[in-house]
Amino acid sequence: MAAHPDPKTFLDAWHPIVAGPDLVALPGVLSPRVSMGAPPYWQKIEGRYVVAHLLGVIVTTIEDFRYHREWIDGAELALEFTGHVGSLDLQGIDLITLNADNQIANLDVLIRPMNAVAKLQEIVAPRMMEFLKQRAG
Amino acid sequence: MAAHPDPKTFLDAWHPIVAGPDLVALPGVLSPRVSMGAPPYWQKIEGRYVVAHLLGVIVTTIEDFRYHREWIDGAELALEFTGHVGSLDLQGIDLITLNADNQIANLDVLIRPMNAVAKLQEIVAPRMMEFLKQRAG
Numbered sequence: 407m408a409a410h411p412d413p414k415t416f417l418d419a420w421h422p423i424v425a426g427p428d429l430v431a432l433p434g435v436l437s438p439r440v441s442m443g444a445p446p447y448w449q450k451i452e453g454r455y456v457v458a459h460l461l462g463v464i465v466t467t468i469e470d471f472r473y474h475r476e477w478i479d480g481a482e483l484a485l486e487f488t489g490h491v492g493s494l495d496l497q498g499i500d501l502i503t504l505n506a507d508n509q510i511a512n513l514d515v516l517i518r519p520m521n522a523v524a525k526l527q528e529i530v531a532p533r534m535m536e537f538l539k540q541r542a543g
Numbered sequence: 544m545a546a547h548p549d550p551k552t553f554l555d556a557w558h559p560i561v562a563g564p565d566l567v568a569l570p571g572v573l574s575p576r577v578s579m580g581a582p583p584y585w586q587k588i589e590g591r592y593v594v595a596h597l598l599g600v601i602v603t604t605i606e607d608f609r610y611h612r613e614w615i616d617g618a619e620l621a622l623e624f625t626g627h628v629g630s631l632d633l634q635g636i637d638l639i640t641l642n643a644d645n646q647i648a649n650l651d652v653l654i655r656p657m658n659a660v661a662k663l664q665e666i667v668a669p670r671m672m673e674f675l676k677q678r679a680g
Contacts, residue, residue: 446657448632475638477614477621484614484621486638495585499636499653501612501623516636516653520583520664523657 411481411504419508421473427465433458436510443514445498446527450512456538457513463533464515467491467526481505491529496522548618548641556645558610564602570595573647580651582635583664587649593675594650600670601652604628604663618642628666633659 416435423431433454441450442457451457465471468489477484483502490496498517505511517523553572560568570591578587579594588594602608605626614621620639627633635654642648654660 443634443655445655448656448659475616475619475621477616477619479612479614482612482614484612484623484636497580497651497653499621499638501636514634514655516634516655518580518582518651518653519585520657520660522585523660527657 410506412508413478413481413483413504416483416504416508416510417476424465424471424473427462429458429462432462435508437505437507440510441512443512445515445517445523446531455541459537460530460534461513463530463537464526467529468496491522491525494519494522494525496526547643549645550615550618550620550641553620553641553645554613561602561608561610564599566595566599569599572645574642574644577647578649580649582652582654582660583668592678596674597667597671598650600667600674601663604666605633628659628662631656631659631662633663 419435422428423435436454436457438454440454440457441452442460443450444460451460468491471487471489473485473487475486481504485500485502487498487500488496496517496519498515501514502510503512517526556572559565560572573591573594575591576589577591577594578589579597580587581597588597605628608624608626610622610624612623618641622637622639624635624637625633633654633656635652638651639647640649
């Protein structure tokens with residue numbers, strides 16, 4: 407177990423998971439109590455399996471997803487990405503806080519422009535509803 | 544004149560300008576050819592006086608504007624902020640590229656959640672339209 411967060415070890419695991427995407431390995435890089443601030447809502451989404459599912463749906467919905475600038479400051483990371491949803495270009499950033507086990511403790515995802523966020527939500531929201539209903543059922 | 548970008552010098556000028564806000568000093572920290580990616584639109588806004596005006600309107604519209612995490616990598620900066628527009632909380636990030644004169648060459652502003660971006664646009668867009676009409680007239 408890591409004594410303190412090591413962003414390089416985390417990024418070596420994270421990049422292939424997102425590039426794959428490797429939805430089986432994805433939950434392993436999330437804290438069991440991970441929280442996520444998604445682009446459309448203020449309220450945080452919480453818990454490994456809900457966040458992993460949401461991230462999986464987002465990553466498979468954004469086309470040509472690619473990381474660019476990367477900032478690291480101890481356990482705090484900022485990762486810029488671009489992609490598109492249909493004909494709508496987008497630019498986003500993952501603001502990540504790692505825990506001592508190199509898992510994501512908190513992830514905030516900010517995306518511009520607004521029409522791309524709305525289009526993404528249009529696709530992602532029904533898939534999340536279905537997932538949450540199945541879990542509840 | 545600086546031989547290369549010095550983020551600390553830039554931030555020492557930037558923080559009081561935003562905190563003021565000091566709309567007179569604001570254009571001086573922008574390159575004459577500055578470009579800005581605003582939250583609602585994909586297309587960049589260009590030129591010192593249009594960008595300065597837009598930033599001024601945004602900074603005076605967001606209440607309790609406050610910076611938090613700060614990432615620096617050479618000439619590339621990422622500055623997290625929070626605030627609210629009326630009752631709507633927001634979290635945002637300024638992604639800044641400096642030129643050799645410690646001016647902003649490019650600034651992308653990403654904000655979540657979507658309803659705060661929509662509310663901000665509702666207030667900012669008419670003020671920008673008025674400004675652009677006055678410049679054209």
